[in-house]
Amino acid sequence: MGRATAHESSHASTHASSHGSLRAISPQFDHAEQRRVADAVLERARELGVQHAEFRAEHVRDASWRLRDARPAGASDTVTAGFSVRVLHEGARGFAARTAGGLDAAVGAVDEAVRAAEDAGLLGGRRIDLAPEPVYGERTWTSAYETDPFEVSGQERTALLGEYSARLLAAPGVRHTDAALQAVRECTFLADSAGNRILQQRVRVLPEFTAHTVDPATGTLVSLRSTAPSTGRGWEYLLGTGWDWDRELAELPALLAEKAAAPTVRPRTYDLVIDPTNLWLTLHETVGHATELDRALGHEASFAGTSFASPDAVGTLRYGSPAMNVTADRTAPHGLATIGYDAEAVAAQCWDLVSAGVLSGFQVDRAGASRAGLPRSNGCSFAGAFDREPLQRMPNVSLRPAPEGPDTAELISRVQDGLYVVGDGSWSIDTRRQNFQFTGQRFHRIRDGRLVGQVRDVAYQSTTTDFWHSLEAVGGPQTYLLCGAFHCGKGRPLQAAPAGHGTPAALFRQVNVLNSREEN
Amino acid sequence: MNTPLPPQEIVERALSLSRAAHCDVIVDDTDTAWLRWAGDEVTANGASGTRRVTVISSGPGGGAAVSGTVDDPHRLEELVRASEAPTDAPAAGETAAAGSTAAPQPMRGDGAFESAELPEAAPARDRLSALIPELVRARGRSHGALHGFAQHRTGTAWLGTTAGVRRRHRLGTSTLELYTRTPDGARTAWAGAVADGFHGMDLPGLEAATTGRLRQPLPHRELPPGRYEVLLSPAAVADLMTAVYRAGGAADATEGRTVFARPGGGTRIGETLAALPLNLRSDPREPGLECRPFVLSHGAVSDAFGEAVQAGADPADNGMPLSATYWMKDGALTSLLASRADAARLGVPVRPAVGNLVLDGGTDRSLTEMIRSTRRALLISCLWYIRPTDVGTLTLTGLTRDGVHLVEDGRVTAYVNDFRFAESPVSLLSRAVEAGRTERAPARESGMHFPRTAMPPLRIPDFRFTARAPSAGS
Numbered sequence: 001m002g003r004a005t006a007h008e009s010s011h012a013s014t015h016a017s018s019h020g021s022l023r024a025i026s027p028q029f030d031h032a033e034q035r036r037v038a039d040a041v042l043e044r045a046r047e048l049g050v051q052h053a054e055f056r057a058e059h060v061r062d063a064s065w066r067l068r069d070a071r072p073a074g075a076s077d078t079v080t081a082g083f084s085v086r087v088l089h090e091g092a093r094g095f096a097a098r099t100a101g102g103l104d105a106a107v108g109a110v111d112e113a114v115r116a117a118e119d120a121g122l123l124g125g126r127r128i129d130l131a132p133e134p135v136y137g138e139r140t141w142t143s144a145y146e147t148d149p150f151e152v153s154g155q156e157r158t159a160l161l162g163e164y165s166a167r168l169l170a171a172p173g174v175r176h177t178d179a180a181l182q183a184v185r186e187c188t189f190l191a192d193s194a195g196n197r198i199l200q201q202r203v204r205v206l207p208e209f210t211a212h213t214v215d216p217a218t219g220t221l222v223s224l225r226s227t228a229p230s231t232g233r234g235w236e237y238l239l240g241t242g243w244d245w246d247r248e249l250a251e252l253p254a255l256l257a258e259k260a261a262a263p264t265v266r267p268r269t270y271d272l273v274i275d276p277t278n279l280w281l282t283l284h285e286t287v288g289h290a291t292e293l294d295r296a297l298g299h300e301a302s303f304a305g306t307s308f309a310s311p312d313a314v315g316t317l318r319y320g321s322p323a324m325n326v327t328a329d330r331t332a333p334h335g336l337a338t339i340g341y342d343a344e345a346v347a348a349q350c351w352d353l354v355s356a357g358v359l360s361g362f363q364v365d366r367a368g369a370s371r372a373g374l375p376r377s378n379g380c381s382f383a384g385a386f387d388r389e390p391l392q393r394m395p396n397v398s399l400r401p402a403p404e405g406p407d408t409a410e411l412i413s414r415v416q417d418g419l420y421v422v423g424d425g426s427w428s429i430d431t432r433r434q435n436f437q438f439t440g441q442r443f444h445r446i447r448d449g450r451l452v453g454q455v456r457d458v459a460y461q462s463t464t465t466d467f468w469h470s471l472e473a474v475g476g477p478q479t480y481l482l483c484g485a486f487h488c489g490k491g492r493p494l495q496a497a498p499a500g501h502g503t504p505a506a507l508f509r510q511v512n513v514l515n516s517r518e519e520n
Numbered sequence: 521m522n523t524p525l526p527p528q529e530i531v532e533r534a535l536s537l538s539r540a541a542h543c544d545v546i547v548d549d550t551d552t553a554w555l556r557w558a559g560d561e562v563t564a565n566g567a568s569g570t571r572r573v574t575v576i577s578s579g580p581g582g583g584a585a586v587s588g589t590v591d592d593p594h595r596l597e598e599l600v601r602a603s604e605a606p607t608d609a610p611a612a613g614e615t616a617a618a619g620s621t622a623a624p625q626p627m628r629g630d631g632a633f634e635s636a637e638l639p640e641a642a643p644a645r646d647r648l649s650a651l652i653p654e655l656v657r658a659r660g661r662s663h664g665a666l667h668g669f670a671q672h673r674t675g676t677a678w679l680g681t682t683a684g685v686r687r688r689h690r691l692g693t694s695t696l697e698l699y700t701r702t703p704d705g706a707r708t709a710w711a712g713a714v715a716d717g718f719h720g721m722d723l724p725g726l727e728a729a730t731t732g733r734l735r736q737p738l739p740h741r742e743l744p745p746g747r748y749e750v751l752l753s754p755a756a757v758a759d760l761m762t763a764v765y766r767a768g769g770a771a772d773a774t775e776g777r778t779v780f781a782r783p784g785g786g787t788r789i790g791e792t793l794a795a796l797p798l799n800l801r802s803d804p805r806e807p808g809l810e811c812r813p814f815v816l817s818h819g820a821v822s823d824a825f826g827e828a829v830q831a832g833a834d835p836a837d838n839g840m841p842l843s844a845t846y847w848m849k850d851g852a853l854t855s856l857l858a859s860r861a862d863a864a865r866l867g868v869p870v871r872p873a874v875g876n877l878v879l880d881g882g883t884d885r886s887l888t889e890m891i892r893s894t895r896r897a898l899l900i901s902c903l904w905y906i907r908p909t910d911v912g913t914l915t916l917t918g919l920t921r922d923g924v925h926l927v928e929d930g931r932v933t934a935y936v937n938d939f940r941f942a943e944s945p946v947s948l949l950s951r952a953v954e955a956g957r958t959e960r961a962p963a964r965e966s967g968m969h970f971p972r973t974a975m976p977p978l979r980i981p982d983f984r985f986t987a988r989a990p991s992a993g994s
Contacts, residue, residue: 076821078586099570100571123659206826218783220777493564
C-alpha cells in the first residue's frame with residue numbers, strides 16, 4: 001500500500017523537489033494564463049492605490065454519482081472556474097468575481113472591487129487592518145493522494161459502486177440500496193500585492209453506501225449507512241486504502257437486520273461510549289464552530305450565530321474535563337481542511353484550542369488576528385468558491401487520544417448501563433453553540449460492560465460544556481479516526497467548506513437521551 | 521482574449537456539436553451583488569458575474585449532466601463530449617427501478633426562442649448601491665446595533681434541446697434581512713423580505729420589526745420545556761412547510777421512505793392531513809412570488825451542500841410548462857412531486873416541482889389579531905437549525921430564535937428563553953386550530969435556498985418543546 005504525503009516546492013514547477021514528488025497540477029487548470037492575468041490585476045490595483053490586493057483563480061471539478069439498487073441513478077460533473085479580486089482600500093474591503101472575459105474583465109474587476117470598498121466606506125464603521133505575515137513568494141503545494149478520482153473511467157467507477165451495492169443487495173432482508181460518491185479536485189492560484197504566487201491542488205472524496213430493509217411492524221423502510229468517513233484521499237480510498245470496505249459491506253446487512261428488529265429506546269440518561277464516526281460531528285459543532293473568532297465577535301450573529309466562548313475567556317473557561325485536549329491544524333495528512341496556505345497566503349499551522357479541558361485558543365484570519373492583538377493569523381481564511389469572499393473557516397479540529405489510552409472494548413467494559421453510538425446522523429445546535437441534539441446510525445445497548453444488541457430512535461441531547469465535562473476518558477491512538485464534514489455552511493452569501501475532525505472513541509457519563517420517534 | 525458568445529449562440533453551437541440521442545443545453549448568466557454588516561463592521565461586500573453552461577446528454581450507452589464555467593468557445597466541444605462519455609447511466613427520465621417503464625419522449629419545441637425582449641435588468645451592483653443611503657440612515661437610527669444582509673441577484677437562463685425546445689427566463693431576487701440585539705445580547709429580533717428589487721420593500725417596517733421591537737421594555741421569564749399553545753409566525757411556518765415540500769416526492773413515498781408512504785404500500789394521496797381546510801400549493805404566476813414557468817433541471821445529483829435535489833425535477837421534462845398545483849387542498853393531500861417518468865412508473869399524475877409555495881385557506885386575521893384573542897401562548901418568531909430526526913414521520917428537531925414571547929390575555933407580556941423542539945410539520949397540520957391571513961414570508965433558515973413563500977400564522981395548542989435553550993446572549 002503506497003503512502004501518500006502532501007508535497008510542497010518553493011519554485012513554480014511541478015517537478016521533483018527536496019520534499020519528494022509533487023502530484024501534477026491538473027492540465028485543465030491553465031495557471032500560466034492566470035499568472036498573466038494576475039500581473040495585470042495587481043498592476044491595476046497599484047495604479048488605484050489600494051492598500052492590499054489579492055487575485056485568486058480557481059478550477060474546481062466536483063462530480064457526484066448515485067446508484068439505486070446497484071443501477072446508475074444520476075451523475076453530474078461540474079467544473080467551476082473563474083477568478084476574483086479582493087482589495088483593501090482606505091480601510092474597507094471590496095470584492096469582485098468573474099468567470100469570463102479575459103484581461104479586460106480582470107482589470108475591470110479591480111475597479112469594481114474598489115467601488116465596492118468605497119460603498120462599504122459610506123457605511124462607515126471599523127477599519128480593517130491585517131496582521132503581518134511573511135512573504136513566501138513562489139510556492140506549489142499538493143495534497144496527499146495516490147490516484148486523482150477524475151482519472152478513473154466512468155465504467156470502472158460505476159462497476160465498483162455497483163459491485164459494492166450488489167454485495168449489500170444480495171444479503172437476506174436488504175430491500176433497497178443507495179450508493180453515492182462525490183469527488184472534488186480543487187486547484188487554486190493566489191497572487192497578492194505582497195509578492196506571493198501560490199499554486200495549490202487538493203483532492204477529496206465522500207463515498208456512502210446505504211442499505212434499506214422493511215420494518216415488519218410499520219411497513220416503512222429502516223436504513224443503515226456506511227460509516228466510512230469522507231477524506232482527503234483519491235480513488236485509492238474506494239479500493240481499500242484507508243478503509244476496510246470488505247469488512248464494512250460484509251457486516252452492514254446483519255447490523256441492519258438487528259436494527260430493524262431492535263426495540264425503541266427508553267428516554268432517560270445513559271452513559272455513552274461514542275465512536276469517532278459519530279463524535280467527529282459533535283466536535284465540529286460544539287468546538288470547531290464555537291472557537292471561531294468571527295462568531296465570538298458577533299460577525300455571524302444574524303445568521304450562523306455567535307459563541308458562548310469569548311476571547312477574554314482563553315485560559316480560564318473550563319470547557320470540559322481534563323481528558324479533553326483539542327488541536328487545530330491545517331497539516332494533518334488526508335484532513336479535509338489540510339492545505340499549504342490559506343486564502344490570505346498564510347502558511348498552515350497547528351495550535352491548541354482546548355488544553356486539559358481549558359479553552360486555550362481561537363481560529364483567526366489576518367483581520368481577526370489584528371483585531372485580537374495577535375502577532376499573526378493562524379491561517380483560517382478560506383473561500384468556498386471563486387465567487388465567494390474568503391472568510392474565517394475551520395481548520396481540522398481534532399480531539400487528541402490518550403497516548404496510552406484504552407481501546408474501545410475497554411471503554412465499553414467500564415459501562416454498566418449505557419449505549420455505544422456509531423455513525424453520524426442528524427445534528428442541530430443553537431446559535432450560541434450550547435444546546436445540541438445528535439442522532440446516529442447505530443446504538444448498541446451496553447449492560448455490565450458488554451454489548452447486548454441494538455436499540456433504535458436514539459437522540460442524545462446536552463449542552464456543550466455539560467457534555468464535555470461529562471467526558472471521563474478518551475481512547476488511545478488505536479481508536480483514533482480522522483473524519484470530517486464535506487459541506488460545512490457559513491456566511492452570507494452562503495458558502496460551503498470542508499473540515500476534518502479526528503477523534504478517538506470516548507466515554508461520557510450520564511448524557512440525556514431522547515426518543516427521536518416519540519409520538520408528537 | 522476571447523469574446524464571450526451570446527447565450528443563444530452557445531446553446532445552438534453546443535446542440536450542433538451533440539452526437540447524443542438527446543441533448544439539453546442550459547446557459548445560466550448570474551449577476552449578484554451583496555453587502556453584509558454586523559454592527560459597525562462590514563463583513564462581506566462584493567459582486568460577481570458568472571456564466572455556467574450545462575450540457576445533459578442521454579441515450580443508449582449513457583450520458584450525464586456536465587457543466588462548466590466556459591469562457592472559451594473552443595472548450596464548448598470538450599463539455600459536450602464529456603457529457604456523452606459512456607457511464608452506463610440510464611437515459612434522462614429513466615429511473616433505476618427494476619422493470620421501469622420506457623423513458624418518456626423528450627419535450628418538443630419549434631426550435632426558436634421567443635422574440636420578445638427579456639425584462640430589463642440593471643446591474644446588481646447599481647441596485648445595491650442605490651440602497652446604501654437608506655441603510656446608512658437605518659444604521660444611524662439603530663446606534664450601531666443593526667446587523668444586516670442585502671443582496672440582489674439577477675439570473676437569466678437559456679434552454680435549448682435537440683428536440684427543438686427553446687426557452688429562456690430572467691428572474692430577479694432581492695433579499696434584505698435586518699437583525700438586531702440588545703447591548704447585553706439577551707434579546708434579538710430578525711425580519712426579512714424578498715422581492716424583485718429593493719424599491720418595493722418596506723424598510724421602515726423591517727426596522728420596526730427589529731430595532732423597534734427590542735425597544736419595548738419587557739420582563740424576561742424562564743419557562744421549562746413541555747407542551748405549550750403556540751402562535752407560529754409566518755416565517756416559522758415557512759420553514760416547516762418547506763420541509764414538507766422537500767419531503768413530498770412520489771417515488772420516495774411509494775418506496776416507503778417518507779411520511780407520505782401508506783403503511784403496507786402506496787401513498788397517502790387522498791388522506792386528510794390538516795384539520796382546517798388549508799391549501800398547500802404552488803403557482804409560477806402567483807402575484808408577488810412569480811418564478812420560472814417551465815421545468816429547468818440541470819441534472820444535478822445534489823446541491824452544493826450535498827443535499828438531494830428537489831424531487832420532481834427531471835432533465836427529460838425540461839421546457840415543460842408549469843402550472844398551478846395543489847399539494848394539499850381543503851386539508852387533504854392531493855399531489856406528490858412526480859416527473860413524467862415517475863408518473864408513468866408509479867401511476868400518479870405528473871407534478872413537477874415549482875419554485876414557490878403558498879399555504880392558505882385560513883381566516884383573514886393578522887397575527888396581531890390572533891394575539892389579541894389569546895389567553896396564554898408562546899409567540900414564536902423564528903425557527904433555526906431544523907433537521908429531520910425521523911424521516912418516517914418527518915419529525916424535526918430545531919430551535920426557536922430571535923424572539924419567543926409570552927402572550928397572556930391578549931397582550932405580549934414577557935420575553936422568554938429559547939427552546940429546542942421536536943415536531944413533525946405534518947402532525948402540526950393535523951393539530952392546528954387556527955390559521956391566520958397568508959402573507960409573503962421568507963423562511964428564516966430555508967429561505968436562503970427557497971425564498972418565495974407565503975404563509976399564515978398558525979395556532980397550535982400543544983407544540984412540543986424538549987429542552988430549554990439559552991437565549992442569544994444569556
